[in-house]
Amino acid sequence: MTATAENTQATSSDEHPVLVDVKGVKVHFPIKKGVIFDKTVGHVYAVDGVDLQIRQGETYGLVGESGCGKSTLGRAILNLEPPTEGSVEFEGVDIASLKGEELRRKRKDIQMVFQDPMGSLDPRQSVESLLLEGMKAHGLAKDQKQASARLRELLKAVGLPAAALKKYPHEFSGGQRQRIGIARALSVDPKLIVADEPVSALDVSVQAQVINLLEQLQDEFDLTYLVVAHDLAVVRHISDRIGVMYLGALVEEAAADDIYTKPLHPYTRALMSAVPVPDPVIEDRRERILLQGDLPSPANPPKGCRFHTRCPWRQETKCDTERPQLRTLDIAGVPASHRVACHWAEQIESGELEMHTVTAQITSQSDLSEGGDDFLGPASVQEAL
């Protein structure tokens, strides 16, 4: 589905069956220390309690700062990263419960498109061999005539000539390589494609072509997408619904248009306030919410609301002690599909609570040194996006 009439599509997609059901998923990576004994000294709480559903035929966009757990969640949905807790059901079946042939068959239905097409394509394999690999593994290339017809069909679908079959990845431009990556994902006739930053390595002009291609293919091949991206414009264009992640959890989820026109979580408000508006008059007048302080380490996430160390609406009660759940809001005109994880979302929206300045807080240095610098996020939302 395209995002040209997001609200209508979101409504109609509500009637579509749930394809992916993520239930309370946590992915915690142990932090090991010691030369002789591999002692676990802590955990990186990369994904820390996510519930979301992706309906058949929709595009679900996942956004958030670098290190908030988007890729890890995508990998958990593919079962490449087994959840520490919780489950991922695909067509009603818990993927982790599958083994052998059943798991192999299910894997065929869920494919991935990667950020770096060069890194994900073996440079020693021709395009033909790259495309045939998955087809052979899933018994889709038994008849040679049918297989070569399918290869030509795949190339045509992604806008490449049949002559590309005999070439190697280095002979193509970045955009063409991403088209090969997409053809490879399509080759096994999947139901869900998880696209992790599918265009962020490409030139801006090529990005639009690849995004348009993904949209066309969705209708043609009856696909469902999970698109992970840090570029809010890309996600808005392609998504029916959007989930905003912060430190391992969803803080807001709504139809794409609703997230952009009426962000209700303080973090989403800050993200959206950083997106430039094409109209110079509105651009000059609009309010910017500049977040203070670093993104805390996922090895030492703040207690209570994870966003409280940077939130301009933080309150003395609840914010530091109670972790808010994703919930529907009691605000007229806000649909039940728009869910927000903030104790005070209603009062912030009504203006009862006003923004205040935030004094930057430093998370425990001992925890940071255990996790290492790798676990630090960018200094600000602007830097990240």
Ligand SMILES: Nc1ncnc2c1ncn2[C@@H]1O[C@H](COP(=O)(O)OP(=O)(O)OP(=O)(O)O)[C@@H](O)[C@H]1O
């Ligand atoms: N295999 C791993 N072992 C330990 N920590 C990991 C592992 N994979 C990811 N992490 C950590 O988990 C956190 C979430 O990482 P993830 O790659 O999911 O974030 P992301 O939102 O995709 O970021 P980006 O936008 O930079 O791609 C980060 O702190 C990362 O360093």
Ligand code: SF4
């Ligand atoms: S719960 Fe409190 S700290 Fe968290 S986003 Fe809402 S107001 Fe801010």
Ligand SMILES: [Mg+2]
């Ligand atoms: Mg990532």
